[in-house]
Amino acid sequence: MASPIPISRTVKCAMSVVFYAVQSLARLARTVAGKRPARCMILYYHSVPRDQRARFARQLDVIRRHSHVVDVTVAGALASGHRYTGITFDDAFENYLTEALPELAARRMPSTMFVISGALGKSFGPAGRSEKVMTAEQLCSLPQDLVSVGSHTVSHPYLPELALDHARRELRDSRASLEQLLQRDVSTFSFPFGGFSSALVDFCREAGYRRTFTTLPAFAFSAGGDEFVVGRVRVDPTDWPLEFRLKLAGAYNWLPWAFALKRKLKGARSVEQILTKPAAERSVVREWREN
Numbered sequence: 636m637a638s639p640i641p642i643s644r645t646v647k648c649a650m651s652v653v654f655y656a657v658q659s660l661a662r663l664a665r666t667v668a669g670k671r672p673a674r675c676m677i678l679y680y681h682s683v684p685r686d687q688r689a690r691f692a693r694q695l696d697v698i699r700r701h702s703h704v705v706d707v708t709v710a711g712a713l714a715s716g717h718r719y720t721g722i723t724f725d726d727a728f729e730n731y732l733t734e735a736l737p738e739l740a741a742r743r744m745p746s747t748m749f750v751i752s753g754a755l756g757k758s759f760g761p762a763g764r765s766e767k768v769m770t771a772e773q774l775c776s777l778p779q780d781l782v783s784v785g786s787h788t789v790s791h792p793y794l795p796e797l798a799l800d801h802a803r804r805e806l807r808d809s810r811a812s813l814e815q816l817l818q819r820d821v822s823t824f825s826f827p828f829g830g831f832s833s834a835l836v837d838f839c840r841e842a843g844y845r846r847t848f849t850t851l852p853a854f855a856f857s858a859g860g861d862e863f864v865v866g867r868v869r870v871d872p873t874d875w876p877l878e879f880r881l882k883l884a885g886a887y888n889w890l891p892w893a894f895a896l897k898r899k900l901k902g903a904r905s906v907e908q909i910l911t912k913p914a915a916e917r918s919v920v921r922e923w924r925e926n
């Protein structure tokens with residue numbers, strides 16, 4: 636029997652259709668006024684299992700028809716009126732190498748992989764559903780002209796909960812060990828579980844990163860391409876075609892406002908609390924083990 640469709644996913648998709656209609660009207664008004672800003676959405680994937688490769692490939696074809704693909708590590712000012720997409724992956728699962736990269740390479744699409752430096756060659760993920768992470772050798776074998784590598788900490792902690800010194804070490808040491816391994820600059824960072832704060836952003840600057848990525852959907856590089864904190868939208872090969880197209884068009888960009896509203900209603904103490912997953916969910920995802 637097919638698994639039931641989660642209500643929250645359906646509601647989010649329906650809300651996004653409405654948001655898309657509003658966005659389209661606003662865009663039309665700007666076009667009439669002679670303003671046609673560029674739009675760039677940055678996607679983040681995790682795993683691309685073998686049985687989902689064909690769906691992933693179809694999503695790449697949708698991206699290609701819809702937009703120009705940019706390398707998010709170097710993308711800057713964008714040409715007005717054009718649509719762009721950045722493709723990123725978190726956690727460096729081995730199936731990126733075996734399933735995702737061949738499809739990306741066949742289309743000459745650049746992508747960025749955010750790596751947990753302490754998880755290389757191990758397994759990572761929720762208990763019972765952990766997946767193999769690339770080995771150091773596999774990471775070194777990625778084609779530099781197509782894949783850029785960023786840091787995703789040493790051990791994938793929820794950074795806002797760590798003592799400041801510990802958080803600093805996670806940012807600094809992961810960058811240093813990846814640079815030593817790859818013998819090249821590692822200048823980008825993505826926050827595990829999307830957990831960040833202004834102090835953590837400052838630590839990232841201090842650690843030498845030039846661009847950081849969150850899990851909050853938003854149009855990227857709209858401020859001339861020099862944002863230090865850049866939003867992304869989560870996608871999966873199992874996304875419904877409509878859901879994927881809406882994410883690609885920026886129609887899920889209302890979510891940060893919904894999180895903020897939820898925070899207000901719940902009386903949460905800080906912005907960081909609503910930028911992230913619930914603590915119980917985090918603790919499950921945090922479990923990882925060696926092969």
Ligand SMILES: [Zn+2]
Nearest residue numbers: 725726827828
């Ligand atoms: Zn992660």
